[in-house]
Amino acid sequence: MVVVDYDAGNLMSVQRACRELGVDAEISNDPAHIRAAERIIFPGVGAAGSAMRSLRTTGVGAALVDAFHAGAPILGICLGMQISLDHSEENDTRTLGIVAGEVRRFRLDDPALKVPHMGWNAVRVVRSHPVLDGIAQGDEFYFVHAYRPLPARREHVLAESVYEGAFCSALGTGNYVATQFHPEKSGRAGLRLLERFLAWDGRA
Protein backbone atom coordinates (compact mmCIF):
# COMPACT_ATOMS: atom_id res chain seq x y z
CA MET A 1 0.00 0.00 0.00
CA VAL A 2 1.53 3.31 -1.08
CA VAL A 3 0.38 6.84 -0.20
CA VAL A 4 1.57 9.14 -2.98
CA ASP A 5 3.71 12.05 -1.84
CA TYR A 6 3.79 15.12 -4.07
CA ASP A 7 4.18 18.07 -1.68
CA ALA A 8 0.44 18.38 -1.34
CA GLY A 9 0.11 17.70 2.36
CA ASN A 10 -2.41 15.56 4.19
CA LEU A 11 -0.33 12.41 3.84
CA MET A 12 0.21 11.67 7.49
CA SER A 13 -3.47 11.74 8.37
CA VAL A 14 -4.15 9.23 5.59
CA GLN A 15 -1.31 7.05 6.83
CA ARG A 16 -2.62 7.27 10.41
CA ALA A 17 -6.12 6.28 9.32
CA CYS A 18 -4.69 3.24 7.47
CA ARG A 19 -2.74 2.30 10.58
CA GLU A 20 -5.93 2.48 12.63
CA LEU A 21 -7.33 -0.07 10.15
CA GLY A 22 -4.30 -2.33 10.57
CA VAL A 23 -2.56 -1.46 7.29
CA ASP A 24 0.98 -0.09 7.15
CA ALA A 25 1.13 2.41 4.32
CA GLU A 26 4.39 3.56 2.78
CA ILE A 27 4.58 7.25 1.87
CA SER A 28 6.49 7.52 -1.39
CA ASN A 29 7.33 9.89 -4.24
CA ASP A 30 9.35 7.25 -6.08
CA PRO A 31 7.78 6.52 -9.50
CA ALA A 32 9.15 2.94 -9.41
CA HIS A 33 7.46 2.25 -6.05
CA ILE A 34 4.20 3.73 -7.31
CA ARG A 35 4.25 1.60 -10.50
CA ALA A 36 4.91 -1.51 -8.42
CA ALA A 37 2.36 -0.74 -5.69
CA GLU A 38 -0.43 -3.20 -5.07
CA ARG A 39 -2.74 -0.43 -3.95
CA ILE A 40 -2.45 3.36 -4.01
CA ILE A 41 -3.97 6.30 -2.17
CA PHE A 42 -3.55 9.62 -3.94
CA PRO A 43 -4.46 12.33 -1.39
CA GLY A 44 -3.86 16.03 -1.46
CA VAL A 45 -4.87 19.49 -0.44
CA GLY A 46 -3.57 22.64 -2.07
CA ALA A 47 -3.65 24.15 -5.53
CA ALA A 48 -3.89 22.23 -8.81
CA GLY A 49 -1.15 24.24 -10.54
CA SER A 50 1.66 23.62 -8.08
CA ALA A 51 0.55 20.02 -7.53
CA MET A 52 0.70 19.24 -11.28
CA ARG A 53 4.12 20.90 -11.57
CA SER A 54 5.39 18.64 -8.82
CA LEU A 55 3.75 15.57 -10.40
CA ARG A 56 5.44 16.34 -13.76
CA THR A 57 8.93 17.12 -12.51
CA THR A 58 9.07 14.07 -10.25
CA GLY A 59 7.53 11.68 -12.78
CA VAL A 60 4.97 10.69 -10.16
CA GLY A 61 2.07 11.76 -12.40
CA ALA A 62 3.12 9.43 -15.22
CA ALA A 63 3.69 6.62 -12.71
CA LEU A 64 0.14 7.04 -11.40
CA VAL A 65 -1.35 6.85 -14.89
CA ASP A 66 0.74 3.70 -15.54
CA ALA A 67 -0.44 2.17 -12.26
CA PHE A 68 -4.03 2.92 -13.26
CA HIS A 69 -3.59 1.14 -16.61
CA ALA A 70 -1.87 -1.76 -14.84
CA GLY A 71 -5.02 -2.25 -12.74
CA ALA A 72 -3.94 -1.37 -9.20
CA PRO A 73 -6.84 -0.14 -7.04
CA ILE A 74 -6.38 3.63 -6.62
CA LEU A 75 -8.21 5.99 -4.28
CA GLY A 76 -8.01 9.72 -5.01
CA ILE A 77 -8.91 12.14 -2.23
CA CYS A 78 -9.85 15.83 -2.62
CA LEU A 79 -7.16 17.46 -4.78
CA GLY A 80 -6.03 13.93 -5.66
CA MET A 81 -9.49 13.43 -7.15
CA GLN A 82 -9.53 16.74 -9.00
CA ILE A 83 -6.20 16.04 -10.60
CA SER A 84 -7.51 12.82 -12.13
CA LEU A 85 -9.75 14.71 -14.58
CA ASP A 86 -8.59 16.38 -17.83
CA HIS A 87 -8.47 19.99 -16.82
CA SER A 88 -8.85 22.24 -13.78
CA GLU A 89 -9.98 25.84 -13.85
CA GLU A 90 -7.70 26.37 -10.84
CA ASN A 91 -4.52 27.93 -12.26
CA ASP A 92 -5.85 26.84 -15.71
CA THR A 93 -4.13 23.48 -15.32
CA ARG A 94 -4.06 20.47 -17.60
CA THR A 95 -4.38 17.44 -15.32
CA LEU A 96 -3.87 13.67 -15.57
CA GLY A 97 -6.90 12.69 -17.64
CA ILE A 98 -7.71 9.38 -15.95
CA VAL A 99 -11.39 10.41 -15.93
CA ALA A 100 -12.84 12.56 -18.73
CA GLY A 101 -14.11 15.93 -17.56
CA GLU A 102 -13.09 19.10 -15.83
CA VAL A 103 -12.91 20.87 -12.50
CA ARG A 104 -14.55 24.24 -11.94
CA ARG A 105 -14.90 26.67 -9.07
CA PHE A 106 -18.19 26.80 -7.18
CA ARG A 107 -20.32 29.67 -8.47
CA LEU A 108 -23.23 30.15 -6.10
CA ASP A 109 -26.18 32.50 -6.27
CA ASP A 110 -26.88 32.56 -2.53
CA PRO A 111 -24.51 35.12 -0.95
CA ALA A 112 -24.91 33.44 2.44
CA LEU A 113 -23.22 30.28 1.13
CA LYS A 114 -19.50 30.41 1.67
CA VAL A 115 -16.70 29.18 -0.58
CA PRO A 116 -14.73 27.04 0.21
CA HIS A 117 -17.43 24.50 0.92
CA MET A 118 -16.05 23.51 4.32
CA GLY A 119 -17.59 21.20 6.86
CA TRP A 120 -19.75 18.09 7.10
CA ASN A 121 -22.19 17.24 4.35
CA ALA A 122 -24.25 14.22 3.32
CA VAL A 123 -23.17 11.97 0.45
CA ARG A 124 -25.76 10.16 -1.67
CA VAL A 125 -24.54 7.18 -3.67
CA VAL A 126 -26.06 7.35 -7.17
CA ARG A 127 -24.26 4.34 -8.65
CA SER A 128 -23.54 1.26 -6.57
CA HIS A 129 -19.80 0.71 -6.00
CA PRO A 130 -17.94 -1.71 -3.67
CA VAL A 131 -16.04 1.14 -1.99
CA LEU A 132 -19.09 3.35 -1.43
CA ASP A 133 -21.82 0.84 -0.69
CA GLY A 134 -21.13 0.96 3.07
CA ILE A 135 -22.34 4.57 3.25
CA ALA A 136 -25.49 4.57 5.35
CA GLN A 137 -28.43 6.93 5.32
CA GLY A 138 -27.48 10.00 7.37
CA ASP A 139 -23.71 9.48 7.16
CA GLU A 140 -21.87 12.75 6.60
CA PHE A 141 -18.31 13.40 5.46
CA TYR A 142 -15.84 16.23 5.89
CA PHE A 143 -15.26 18.51 2.90
CA VAL A 144 -12.84 21.39 2.30
CA HIS A 145 -12.79 22.62 -1.30
CA ALA A 146 -13.54 25.59 -3.54
CA TYR A 147 -13.53 23.60 -6.82
CA ARG A 148 -15.69 20.69 -7.87
CA PRO A 149 -15.38 17.95 -10.48
CA LEU A 150 -17.63 17.72 -13.53
CA PRO A 151 -17.08 14.28 -15.10
CA ALA A 152 -17.99 14.28 -18.80
CA ARG A 153 -19.73 10.92 -18.55
CA ARG A 154 -22.63 10.42 -16.23
CA GLU A 155 -21.63 6.82 -15.45
CA HIS A 156 -18.45 8.08 -13.79
CA VAL A 157 -20.45 9.94 -11.13
CA LEU A 158 -20.72 7.58 -8.16
CA ALA A 159 -22.09 9.92 -5.49
CA GLU A 160 -23.50 13.41 -5.14
CA SER A 161 -23.77 16.02 -2.42
CA VAL A 162 -25.75 19.24 -2.30
CA TYR A 163 -24.36 22.74 -1.94
CA GLU A 164 -26.98 24.97 -3.49
CA GLY A 165 -27.19 22.46 -6.35
CA ALA A 166 -26.03 18.84 -6.53
CA PHE A 167 -22.35 18.26 -7.29
CA CYS A 168 -20.30 15.13 -7.86
CA SER A 169 -18.70 14.11 -4.54
CA ALA A 170 -17.36 10.69 -5.60
CA LEU A 171 -16.39 9.39 -9.02
CA GLY A 172 -14.72 6.38 -10.51
CA THR A 173 -13.86 4.30 -13.51
CA GLY A 174 -12.55 0.74 -13.45
CA ASN A 175 -9.91 0.38 -10.73
CA TYR A 176 -9.93 4.10 -9.96
CA VAL A 177 -12.27 5.57 -7.33
CA ALA A 178 -12.12 9.03 -5.78
CA THR A 179 -13.85 11.20 -3.21
CA GLN A 180 -14.06 14.97 -2.94
CA PHE A 181 -14.42 14.61 0.84
CA HIS A 182 -11.75 13.45 3.27
CA PRO A 183 -12.53 9.93 4.54
CA GLU A 184 -9.51 10.15 6.85
CA LYS A 185 -11.17 13.10 8.65
CA SER A 186 -14.75 11.88 8.51
CA GLY A 187 -14.98 9.89 11.71
CA ARG A 188 -16.05 6.28 11.62
CA ALA A 189 -18.06 6.63 8.41
CA GLY A 190 -14.81 7.71 6.72
CA LEU A 191 -12.82 4.86 8.25
CA ARG A 192 -15.42 2.39 7.01
CA LEU A 193 -15.02 3.74 3.47
CA LEU A 194 -11.23 3.45 3.71
CA GLU A 195 -11.58 -0.08 5.04
CA ARG A 196 -13.68 -0.99 2.00
CA PHE A 197 -11.10 0.52 -0.31
CA LEU A 198 -8.32 -1.45 1.41
CA ALA A 199 -10.26 -4.66 0.77
CA TRP A 200 -11.31 -3.77 -2.81
CA ASP A 201 -10.04 -5.88 -5.73
CA GLY A 202 -10.35 -3.00 -8.20
CA ARG A 203 -13.45 -4.29 -9.96
CA ALA A 204 -16.39 -1.91 -10.03
Add this chain to the structure above:
Amino acid sequence: MLSKRVIACLDVRDGQLAKSVRFVDTKNIGDPVEKAREYYLDGLDELVFYDITASSDKRKIILEVVEAVAEQVFIPLSVGGGIASVADATELRLAGAEKINVNSAAVRRPALIAECADAIGNQNVVLSMDIRRVAASEALPSGYEVVIEGGRRPMGIDALAWALQGERLGAGELVVNAIDADGTRAGYELRLTRMLSEAVRIPVIASGGAGRPSHLYDVLTEGKADAALVASMVHYGDYTVSGLKRYLHDRGVKIRMSWQ
Protein backbone atom coordinates in the same frame (compact mmCIF):
# COMPACT_ATOMS: atom_id res chain seq x y z
CA MET B 1 -26.16 21.21 2.65
CA LEU B 2 -23.54 21.78 5.31
CA SER B 3 -24.27 20.88 8.88
CA LYS B 4 -23.58 23.30 11.70
CA ARG B 5 -20.56 22.13 13.66
CA VAL B 6 -20.13 21.53 17.38
CA ILE B 7 -16.49 22.06 18.25
CA ALA B 8 -14.87 21.33 21.60
CA CYS B 9 -11.97 23.45 22.74
CA LEU B 10 -9.36 21.96 25.02
CA ASP B 11 -7.06 24.46 26.68
CA VAL B 12 -3.80 22.67 27.31
CA ARG B 13 -1.12 23.84 29.74
CA ASP B 14 2.02 21.78 30.19
CA GLY B 15 0.25 18.87 28.52
CA GLN B 16 -2.73 18.97 30.89
CA LEU B 17 -6.26 20.08 30.22
CA ALA B 18 -7.05 23.46 31.77
CA LYS B 19 -10.13 25.62 31.76
CA SER B 20 -9.95 29.36 32.15
CA VAL B 21 -12.60 31.63 33.57
CA ARG B 22 -12.33 35.01 31.92
CA PHE B 23 -8.83 33.95 30.91
CA VAL B 24 -7.36 33.79 34.41
CA ASP B 25 -7.43 31.25 37.22
CA THR B 26 -6.84 28.17 35.10
CA LYS B 27 -7.38 24.79 36.72
CA ASN B 28 -6.17 21.43 35.55
CA ILE B 29 -9.04 19.11 34.75
CA GLY B 30 -7.58 16.02 33.09
CA ASP B 31 -5.81 14.29 30.24
CA PRO B 32 -6.43 16.01 26.89
CA VAL B 33 -5.85 12.87 24.80
CA GLU B 34 -8.44 10.89 26.75
CA LYS B 35 -10.98 13.72 26.55
CA ALA B 36 -10.39 14.16 22.82
CA ARG B 37 -11.03 10.47 22.17
CA GLU B 38 -14.14 10.50 24.37
CA TYR B 39 -15.65 13.49 22.48
CA TYR B 40 -14.72 12.02 19.08
CA LEU B 41 -16.55 8.80 19.87
CA ASP B 42 -19.50 10.83 21.10
CA GLY B 43 -19.98 12.63 17.76
CA LEU B 44 -17.81 15.74 18.02
CA ASP B 45 -17.40 17.49 14.64
CA GLU B 46 -14.05 19.16 15.21
CA LEU B 47 -11.50 19.61 17.95
CA VAL B 48 -9.43 22.64 18.92
CA PHE B 49 -6.39 22.58 21.17
CA TYR B 50 -5.33 25.86 22.61
CA ASP B 51 -1.84 25.77 24.07
CA ILE B 52 -1.65 28.11 27.04
CA THR B 53 1.72 26.82 28.23
CA ALA B 54 3.55 29.83 29.57
CA SER B 55 7.20 28.81 29.28
CA SER B 56 8.61 28.34 25.81
CA ASP B 57 10.86 25.42 26.84
CA LYS B 58 7.73 23.34 27.37
CA ARG B 59 6.30 24.07 23.91
CA LYS B 60 7.30 20.62 22.65
CA ILE B 61 4.68 19.08 24.92
CA ILE B 62 1.81 20.33 22.75
CA LEU B 63 3.34 18.57 19.74
CA GLU B 64 3.28 15.29 21.66
CA VAL B 65 -0.34 15.86 22.64
CA VAL B 66 -1.33 16.65 19.04
CA GLU B 67 0.50 13.58 17.75
CA ALA B 68 -1.13 11.28 20.28
CA VAL B 69 -4.58 12.68 19.47
CA ALA B 70 -4.08 12.49 15.69
CA GLU B 71 -3.33 8.77 16.08
CA GLN B 72 -6.82 8.06 17.34
CA VAL B 73 -9.16 10.91 16.50
CA PHE B 74 -10.30 11.06 12.86
CA ILE B 75 -12.00 14.43 12.64
CA PRO B 76 -10.44 17.82 11.83
CA LEU B 77 -7.99 18.93 14.45
CA SER B 78 -7.11 22.58 14.96
CA VAL B 79 -4.34 23.98 17.16
CA GLY B 80 -3.64 27.47 18.45
CA GLY B 81 -1.65 29.32 21.07
CA GLY B 82 1.66 31.06 20.53
CA ILE B 83 1.94 30.46 16.79
CA ALA B 84 4.17 33.23 15.45
CA SER B 85 5.73 31.85 12.27
CA VAL B 86 5.25 29.50 9.34
CA ALA B 87 7.76 27.21 11.06
CA ASP B 88 5.49 26.95 14.14
CA ALA B 89 2.52 26.22 11.89
CA THR B 90 4.37 23.60 9.84
CA GLU B 91 5.63 21.82 12.95
CA LEU B 92 2.06 21.48 14.25
CA ARG B 93 0.78 20.35 10.85
CA LEU B 94 3.38 17.60 10.76
CA ALA B 95 2.33 16.52 14.23
CA GLY B 96 -1.19 16.03 12.87
CA ALA B 97 -3.05 19.35 13.13
CA GLU B 98 -5.28 20.13 10.17
CA LYS B 99 -5.78 23.79 10.93
CA ILE B 100 -3.65 26.39 12.61
CA ASN B 101 -5.12 29.18 14.75
CA VAL B 102 -3.23 32.47 14.77
CA ASN B 103 -4.08 35.15 17.28
CA SER B 104 -1.82 37.63 19.13
CA ALA B 105 1.14 37.26 16.78
CA ALA B 106 -1.09 38.04 13.78
CA VAL B 107 -2.38 41.20 15.47
CA ARG B 108 1.21 42.33 16.02
CA ARG B 109 2.26 41.30 12.50
CA PRO B 110 -0.70 40.79 10.13
CA ALA B 111 1.54 39.44 7.34
CA LEU B 112 1.70 36.22 9.38
CA ILE B 113 -1.80 35.36 8.11
CA ALA B 114 -0.76 35.66 4.46
CA GLU B 115 2.48 33.75 5.06
CA CYS B 116 0.65 30.87 6.71
CA ALA B 117 -2.07 30.87 4.02
CA ASP B 118 0.61 30.60 1.32
CA ALA B 119 2.41 27.80 3.14
CA ILE B 120 -0.50 25.62 4.26
CA GLY B 121 -3.54 26.89 2.31
CA ASN B 122 -6.21 29.45 3.26
CA GLN B 123 -8.63 26.79 4.40
CA ASN B 124 -6.21 25.70 7.10
CA VAL B 125 -5.54 29.12 8.58
CA VAL B 126 -7.97 30.17 11.30
CA LEU B 127 -7.87 33.72 12.61
CA SER B 128 -8.77 33.55 16.26
CA MET B 129 -9.88 36.91 17.64
CA ASP B 130 -10.23 37.84 21.31
CA ILE B 131 -12.71 40.66 21.48
CA ARG B 132 -14.10 42.88 24.24
CA ARG B 133 -17.06 45.21 24.21
CA VAL B 134 -16.26 48.94 24.40
CA ALA B 135 -18.11 52.19 23.88
CA ALA B 136 -18.29 52.87 20.14
CA SER B 137 -15.91 55.64 19.14
CA GLU B 138 -14.26 56.98 16.03
CA ALA B 139 -11.36 54.57 16.46
CA LEU B 140 -13.62 51.66 17.43
CA PRO B 141 -16.81 52.25 15.42
CA SER B 142 -18.18 48.73 15.84
CA GLY B 143 -18.07 49.02 19.62
CA TYR B 144 -15.79 45.99 19.85
CA GLU B 145 -12.04 46.01 20.36
CA VAL B 146 -9.37 43.42 19.66
CA VAL B 147 -7.36 42.36 22.70
CA ILE B 148 -4.33 40.07 22.83
CA GLU B 149 -2.15 38.18 25.30
CA GLY B 150 -5.02 36.17 26.65
CA GLY B 151 -7.24 39.20 26.99
CA ARG B 152 -4.84 41.32 28.99
CA ARG B 153 -3.80 43.85 26.37
CA PRO B 154 -6.29 46.04 24.47
CA MET B 155 -4.95 46.98 21.04
CA GLY B 156 -7.09 49.93 19.98
CA ILE B 157 -8.07 47.95 16.86
CA ASP B 158 -11.68 47.68 15.78
CA ALA B 159 -12.87 44.04 15.74
CA LEU B 160 -14.91 44.38 12.53
CA ALA B 161 -12.04 46.04 10.66
CA TRP B 162 -9.65 43.33 11.86
CA ALA B 163 -11.97 40.51 10.81
CA LEU B 164 -12.23 41.97 7.30
CA GLN B 165 -8.49 42.51 7.10
CA GLY B 166 -7.87 38.95 8.28
CA GLU B 167 -10.17 37.61 5.58
CA ARG B 168 -8.40 39.72 2.93
CA LEU B 169 -5.02 38.45 4.09
CA GLY B 170 -6.15 34.88 3.56
CA ALA B 171 -7.69 33.53 6.76
CA GLY B 172 -10.04 30.67 5.93
CA GLU B 173 -12.13 30.85 9.08
CA LEU B 174 -12.74 33.13 12.05
CA VAL B 175 -13.00 32.25 15.71
CA VAL B 176 -14.91 35.00 17.46
CA ASN B 177 -14.08 34.80 21.13
CA ALA B 178 -15.96 37.26 23.30
CA ILE B 179 -13.83 37.65 26.40
CA ASP B 180 -16.61 39.37 28.35
CA ALA B 181 -18.59 36.16 28.00
CA ASP B 182 -15.71 33.67 28.31
CA GLY B 183 -16.23 31.23 31.15
CA THR B 184 -19.37 32.99 32.40
CA ARG B 185 -21.76 30.33 31.04
CA ALA B 186 -24.22 33.18 30.43
CA GLY B 187 -24.42 32.72 26.65
CA TYR B 188 -22.47 33.70 23.54
CA GLU B 189 -22.16 37.32 22.44
CA LEU B 190 -24.89 37.11 19.81
CA ARG B 191 -24.69 40.66 18.50
CA LEU B 192 -20.93 40.47 17.93
CA THR B 193 -21.09 37.03 16.34
CA ARG B 194 -23.87 38.02 13.98
CA MET B 195 -22.18 41.27 13.01
CA LEU B 196 -18.97 39.49 12.03
CA SER B 197 -20.72 36.55 10.38
CA GLU B 198 -22.70 38.93 8.15
CA ALA B 199 -19.57 40.91 7.30
CA VAL B 200 -17.23 38.12 6.15
CA ARG B 201 -17.60 35.33 3.58
CA ILE B 202 -15.64 32.76 5.54
CA PRO B 203 -17.09 30.50 8.26
CA VAL B 204 -17.43 31.96 11.75
CA ILE B 205 -16.96 29.92 14.91
CA ALA B 206 -18.59 31.41 17.99
CA SER B 207 -16.64 31.09 21.21
CA GLY B 208 -17.02 32.12 24.83
CA GLY B 209 -19.98 31.96 27.13
CA ALA B 210 -21.73 28.67 26.40
CA GLY B 211 -23.47 27.35 29.51
CA ARG B 212 -26.74 25.84 28.33
CA PRO B 213 -27.82 24.00 25.15
CA SER B 214 -30.08 26.93 24.22
CA HIS B 215 -26.99 29.12 23.98
CA LEU B 216 -25.70 26.99 21.10
CA TYR B 217 -29.08 27.13 19.42
CA ASP B 218 -29.17 30.92 19.73
CA VAL B 219 -25.71 31.48 18.30
CA LEU B 220 -26.22 29.06 15.40
CA THR B 221 -29.53 30.68 14.44
CA GLU B 222 -29.81 34.29 15.61
CA GLY B 223 -26.02 34.69 15.82
CA LYS B 224 -25.57 33.21 12.31
CA ALA B 225 -22.47 31.27 13.36
CA ASP B 226 -21.37 28.26 11.29
CA ALA B 227 -20.04 26.47 14.35
CA ALA B 228 -20.31 26.71 18.12
CA LEU B 229 -17.35 26.13 20.33
CA VAL B 230 -17.89 24.57 23.75
CA ALA B 231 -15.52 23.92 26.64
CA SER B 232 -16.60 23.85 30.29
CA MET B 233 -20.09 22.66 29.37
CA VAL B 234 -18.71 19.30 28.32
CA HIS B 235 -15.41 19.18 30.26
CA TYR B 236 -17.11 19.01 33.64
CA GLY B 237 -19.64 16.43 32.54
CA ASP B 238 -22.71 18.69 32.81
CA TYR B 239 -23.52 17.98 29.16
CA THR B 240 -22.35 15.51 26.53
CA VAL B 241 -21.44 16.27 22.93
CA SER B 242 -24.11 13.87 21.67
CA GLY B 243 -26.69 15.39 24.01
CA LEU B 244 -25.98 18.89 22.70
CA LYS B 245 -26.20 17.70 19.11
CA ARG B 246 -29.46 15.88 19.79
CA TYR B 247 -30.89 19.07 21.36
CA LEU B 248 -29.95 21.16 18.31
CA HIS B 249 -31.16 18.53 15.85
CA ASP B 250 -34.52 18.26 17.64
CA ARG B 251 -34.96 22.02 17.25
CA GLY B 252 -34.39 21.93 13.53
CA VAL B 253 -30.71 22.91 13.33
CA LYS B 254 -28.92 20.89 10.63
CA ILE B 255 -26.48 18.71 12.56
CA ARG B 256 -24.49 15.58 11.75
CA MET B 257 -26.31 12.90 13.76
CA SER B 258 -24.59 9.74 12.48
CA TRP B 259 -21.24 8.86 14.03
CA GLN B 260 -21.37 5.17 14.92
